[in-house]
Amino acid sequence: MLSITRHARALVPAAACLLAVVLTPAPAAAQPEMITPGLLRLPAQTDNCPDGYLCVYRDIGHGGGGFAVNGGRALNDFRGIDFNDHMSSWINETGSRYCWYEHINYNGTRFGMTAGDHSHAVNPENNDVASALEPC
Numbered sequence: 001m002l003s004i005t006r007h008a009r010a011l012v013p014a015a016a017c018l019l020a021v022v023l024t025p026a027p028a029a030a031q032p033e034m035i036t037p038g039l040l041r042l043p044a045q046t047d048n049c050p051d052g053y054l055c056v057y058r059d060i061g062h063g064g065g066g067f068a069v070n071g072g073r074a075l076n077d078f079r080g081i082d083f084n085d086h087m088s089s090w091i092n093e094t095g096s097r098y099c100w101y102e103h104i105n106y107n108g109t110r111f112g113m114t115a116g117d118h119s120h121a122v123n124p125e126n127n128d129v130a131s132a133l134e135p136c
């Protein structure tokens with residue numbers, strides 16, 4: 001009897017530890033972070049673009065994190081979000097055509113982003129050059 005009790009006592013910490021492991025929730029998926037109303041920072045772990053937003057990504061294949069702007073909103077200078085000359089892919093979930101520009105303040109070559117369309121990878125010569133975007 002005594003030996004069973006001693007044995008049971010030894011098992012309590014092990015059982016508690018096992019319970020703790022079982023009860024620990026899985027880490028929550030990283031969520032977009034609002035910078036200002038209508039502008040979100042996208043975490044590197046997500047590749048989906050919220051409905052109603054235009055999303056630009058640091059890496060090809062909608063990876064590496066990036067930014068999402070609510071439909072209708074423009075960004076005249078990517079330097080303001082520390083994203084100048086970094087865009088490699090995009091998704092347009094706004095329902096409106098958007099354009100991105102080679103230079104800030106909508107200057108330089110303009111590239112269309114059709115509503116509901118996406119680019120897995122912009123052309124190599126246009127990689128890491130985007131500096132602004134707006135509905136167009």
Ligand SMILES: [Ca+2]
Pocket residue numbers: 084085101102103104128129130131
């Ligand atoms: Ca640029």
